[in-house]
Amino acid sequence: MKNKAATVIAFALVLLLSFPFIYAHLNRKPATTTTASDDTAHQPGSVQFAIANPPQIEQAQLGKVQSNKVYYRNKVVVLIYHHIDAKEEAGLVISPERFASELDMLLSRGYHVISLDQLRDFLNGGSVPDNAVLITFDDGYESVHQYALPELQKRHMPAVAFAIVKYVGQKLGNLKYYGWDAAREMATANLITQSHTYNLHNFGFLANGKNGPLLNGPLKGQSLSDYRNMVYLDLKRSREEIESQLQQPVYALALPFGAAGQIAIQAAIDAGFKLVFTTRYGVVTRQSNPLALPRVNAGSPAITPARLDALIQATAGVNSHPQEQLKQPQNHQLKVASKKTK
Missing domain, CATH: 1.20.5 (Single alpha-helices involved in coiled-coils or other helix-helix interfaces)
Structure with missing residues (x-):
C-alpha cells in the first residue's frame, strides 16, 4: 500500500511540474508551425x-x-492628338507610353470618354456623363492604328480620327497614313474615321495677300464662286469616299490648322457636315456652335498626365486659374504635305 501511495504521489508531482509546458504548447500560435x-x-x-x-x-x-468625384456636368472637353512615335517632338508627337499614361489618368481620375455620336446627341439636347471627354486624332497617321487603337481597346474607349482622305494608305517622307483596311478595323473598335478634307490641308497664297490655310479664303486671282465650288467639291468628295469605304455616316469635319472662313464653313454645311471642329481653346456645352467646336491640344511632350488632368479641369471651368492652351506648330502638316502637292 505504501508503495502504491508513493507511486501516485510521484505521478501527481510530475503532472504538476509539466503543466506549464503543456499549457504553452497548447496555446502556441499555429503560424509558427514549421511546414x-x-x-x-x-x-x-x-x-x-x-x-x-x-x-x-x-x-x-x-x-x-476620385473616380466618383464630379468635376463638371453637361460639358465635354475635346482632346486633340496627332502622331504617336517613340521619338517625341515638341507640339504634336508623343510616345506610346505617354499616350497610355494619359488614358490611365482619365480612368483613375473618373473622366468618361464618350463617342462622337454622344457629342452630337448632346448638342441636340441629349445628355452626357459627368466629366465627359472626347478623344480626337488629326491627319490620319498609321500610328493611330498601330499605337492608339490597342490602348483604347484595352480600356474600352471610343475615339475619332480625322483623316486627310487623299493620303489614306500613303507614305509621305517618313510619315505613313493608315489605309482603309486599318480604318475598318478601327471602326469595329469604335475608333471611327471622319474628314480632315480630301486634299485641302495646306497653305496657299490667298487673295488677301497672306499665306494661310486654304480654307481661310479664296486664292489669289480666284473668284468667290470658284473658291466656294473648290471647297464644296473637296469636302463632299471626302465625306462620300469615307462613307463608301467604311459604310458609316460621316458628319464631322476637323478644320486643317483649325481655321476656316465663312465661305468654307457654308460649303461644309452644303457638303453634308453637321459638326465642325476647330483648334480654339474651350469647352463644349449645349450652347456651343456645332460649326465651331473648341478642342484642347493633349498630344504634346510638354503634357504630363497630371498636367492634362489640370488642363481638362481648367478648360471646363473647374479651376480658378485656367491654364493656357498649348499651341501646335501651324506649319507641321505643311512640311509633310508640300512634298506631295507641289
Whole structure:
C-alpha cells in the first residue's frame, strides 16, 4: 500500500511540474508551425513585399474614391492628338507610353470618354456623363492604328480620327497614313474615321495677300464662286469616299490648322457636315456652335498626365486659374504635305 501511495504521489508531482509546458504548447500560435508552405510565406522578402504594398493599395483606393468625384456636368472637353512615335517632338508627337499614361489618368481620375455620336446627341439636347471627354486624332497617321487603337481597346474607349482622305494608305517622307483596311478595323473598335478634307490641308497664297490655310479664303486671282465650288467639291468628295469605304455616316469635319472662313464653313454645311471642329481653346456645352467646336491640344511632350488632368479641369471651368492652351506648330502638316502637292 505504501508503495502504491508513493507511486501516485510521484505521478501527481510530475503532472504538476509539466503543466506549464503543456499549457504553452497548447496555446502556441499555429503560424509558427514549421511546414514547407509556411516557411515560404514568412521569408524576409515576402515580409518586405507586404510592407511595400500599402502605398500601392492606398493609391488604388485613392483613384477609386476620385473616380466618383464630379468635376463638371453637361460639358465635354475635346482632346486633340496627332502622331504617336517613340521619338517625341515638341507640339504634336508623343510616345506610346505617354499616350497610355494619359488614358490611365482619365480612368483613375473618373473622366468618361464618350463617342462622337454622344457629342452630337448632346448638342441636340441629349445628355452626357459627368466629366465627359472626347478623344480626337488629326491627319490620319498609321500610328493611330498601330499605337492608339490597342490602348483604347484595352480600356474600352471610343475615339475619332480625322483623316486627310487623299493620303489614306500613303507614305509621305517618313510619315505613313493608315489605309482603309486599318480604318475598318478601327471602326469595329469604335475608333471611327471622319474628314480632315480630301486634299485641302495646306497653305496657299490667298487673295488677301497672306499665306494661310486654304480654307481661310479664296486664292489669289480666284473668284468667290470658284473658291466656294473648290471647297464644296473637296469636302463632299471626302465625306462620300469615307462613307463608301467604311459604310458609316460621316458628319464631322476637323478644320486643317483649325481655321476656316465663312465661305468654307457654308460649303461644309452644303457638303453634308453637321459638326465642325476647330483648334480654339474651350469647352463644349449645349450652347456651343456645332460649326465651331473648341478642342484642347493633349498630344504634346510638354503634357504630363497630371498636367492634362489640370488642363481638362481648367478648360471646363473647374479651376480658378485656367491654364493656357498649348499651341501646335501651324506649319507641321505643311512640311509633310508640300512634298506631295507641289
